[in-house]
Amino acid sequence: MHSIENQIVDSSFSAIINAPVEHVDIPAWCFALPEKEYQQCSPAHIAAGFTTAPDGTRMSINVETIGGSLMVQHYIETLGEKHHLVLDSDSDVFTPTGRVTIHVTWELSVKRIDAQRCEFTNRVRSYATDEMKAFLDRQGIPFEVFRTQRQPMSIAHNKGETPLFAASIERAALRNASSIKAA
Incomplete structure (x- = not known):
């Protein structure tokens, strides 16, 4: 486990999703997010893709710049529940003085507010x-x-992308709701 002494940042932001929590599936969203939509969630987002770890665990590969440093994140799914996704990455950071790794834990969750809204x-x-x-x-x-x-x-990056991720998850949830009604 990673110690608090080695912690660089712990940043958390929330945003409202105007869709019923029952229609939200964070892992389905994350592992099917089109690259263009990922790019639209932050000006720092460069590319996104999906693969699997050698053991078959789902992975999200994200490329972005934070603070002028290019980062390649190799997120491995460590918890994949419909309303709670935890991804861990030993990410590559390319700095002006060389390449180094940083450990990142990315946690996305949603909780019900009422019948039509939830908090991401x-x-x-x-x-x-x-x-x-x-x-x-x-x-x-x-x-x-x-x-x-x-x-x-790092905090500014998270604050900026959170409402845009919420809007993207909302669009996916509403598409999911309409496909359920059509069935």
Whole structure:
């Protein structure tokens, strides 16, 4: 497990989805999200794709820039319930001084508000890997300084993408509702 001492950020934002919670399926949305729609959820989003880990576990591959650094995230599904998805990634970060890994846990959940609405929560936690700490040490950058500089960029990114992810999930839920009615 990743320790709080190595935690870089723990950021959580919520947004309303104007669709019944029964029609929301976060893993189905995540693992079928078209690349163009992923790109529309943040100006920092570059590409998205889907594959499987060697053991067959579903994976979401996301490419984005945060704070000027290109990130390639290799998210492995660690919890996949209809209203709760947890993905873990040892992500590649390409910085001006080299490539390093960072651990990211991306957690998406939804809870019922009333018959027609639910609340979506987008939580992102990141942790320095041993490799990253050694990388910072070689450059003479104290971890606390790195964490302090990284947090505002990561938090701003999450805050910006959360309502756009919620809108995308809402569209998927409404499509799901209309296909159920048509059946």
